[in-house]
Amino acid sequence: MRRPTKAVIAAAGFGTRFLPQTKAMPKEMLPIVDKPVIQYLVEDLVEAGIRDVIIVGSSNKRAIEDHFDIPNEDLLNNLRAGGPKKQHYIDEMHELADMANFVYIRQKGPYGNATPLANARHLIDDDEPFVYLFADDIVVSKPNTFTQLIDRYMELGGGILNCIRVKTDKEYESYGIFGGTEVRPGILHVDSMIEKPGREKAPSDYAHVSSFIFEPSILNYIDRGMEALQPGQEFYVSDGLIAPMLQDGYDFYGCTPENSHRYDTGDKLEYLKTVFDFALKHEDLGPELQKFLAERLKNTASPL
Numbered sequence: 001m002r003r004p005t006k007a008v009i010a011a012a013g014f015g016t017r018f019l020p021q022t023k024a025m026p027k028e029m030l031p032i033v034d035k036p037v038i039q040y041l042v043e044d045l046v047e048a049g050i051r052d053v054i055i056v057g058s059s060n061k062r063a064i065e066d067h068f069d070i071p072n073e074d075l076l077n078n079l080r081a082g083g084p085k086k087q088h089y090i091d092e093m094h095e096l097a098d099m100a101n102f103v104y105i106r107q108k109g110p111y112g113n114a115t116p117l118a119n120a121r122h123l124i125d126d127d128e129p130f131v132y133l134f135a136d137d138i139v140v141s142k143p144n145t146f147t148q149l150i151d152r153y154m155e156l157g158g159g160i161l162n163c164i165r166v167k168t169d170k171e172y173e174s175y176g177i178f179g180g181t182e183v184r185p186g187i188l189h190v191d192s193m194i195e196k197p198g199r200e201k202a203p204s205d206y207a208h209v210s211s212f213i214f215e216p217s218i219l220n221y222i223d224r225g226m227e228a229l230q231p232g233q234e235f236y237v238s239d240g241l242i243a244p245m246l247q248d249g250y251d252f253y254g255c256t257p258e259n260s261h262r263y264d265t266g267d268k269l270e271y272l273k274t275v276f277d278f279a280l281k282h283e284d285l286g287p288e289l290q291k292f293l294a295e296r297l298k299n300t301a302s303p304l
Helices: 037-047 062-067 073-081 084-098 115-123 145-156 216-227 237-247 268-280 286-298
Strands: 006-010 052-057 101-106 130-134 137-140 159-165 176-184 187-195 206-214 252-255 261-264
Touching: 006 037, 006 115, 037 052, 037 062, 037 130, 037 137, 037 145, 052 062, 052 115, 062 101, 073 084, 101 115, 115 216, 130 145, 137 206, 145 159, 145 206, 145 252, 159 237, 176 252, 187 206, 187 237, 216 237, 237 252, 261 268, 268 286
Parallel strands: 006 052, 006 130, 052 101, 159 252
Antiparallel strands: 130 206, 137 261, 159 206, 176 187, 176 206, 187 252
């Protein structure tokens, strides 16, 4: 089997939960300390061996393209004027632009998270497995999540579905839950999926989040899935692509990365938790931020 070296990032959403901030700034560019959300994902992809990154966006996502481009001369001249102490910024931005081969596509087609695949399929070879991910989820793990998922693909074959183990009633009502047979702890051979079933009807506690490793065979199901859509119907990976592939006997595995924690940066409260977690772990900022928060928590009536 070929080891995946290409990733498709779905990044066309409007980020309406963050309006008015996302009226001019893509939600994928919201900062977590000193990096935007999407950079953390790309860095993990590159560390896992991905070399080609296809970002499927929309007309308001130009900032993403600019972020991964080489810095403009006005910025470079400003930094050069700062002397040697600012050279590291120049080096970091060139490294950012050179870390992968970036391709940008504007999304066209029906609403739904399968449409970015339809837009990017002409860039994927017939024998080429690839990573597919949503741009507002960060899963921190050791080794990094994409490395673990790719390793599971090389071991098991089939599609690999990034999962968490749900515990609360709210979680059972918020995620698609997979059914199947547990191969070993943390790996489920999938035979079904129920969208937001609730605890009583859930076939397992494996819930899908954020990313996939797909074999190229999934691209053959795109036209069939789109042709089956009713007027105004949305096109989703779960019921439009994975479900018919399961019916046809294709293998899929739900995998929970080891030593992992998921951050949903598409939700306001979860985004704030993400910022605080990353800032508290920051070598320079963490100690002072921890002191500040401890002082604030001593007196919750103190105005911010």
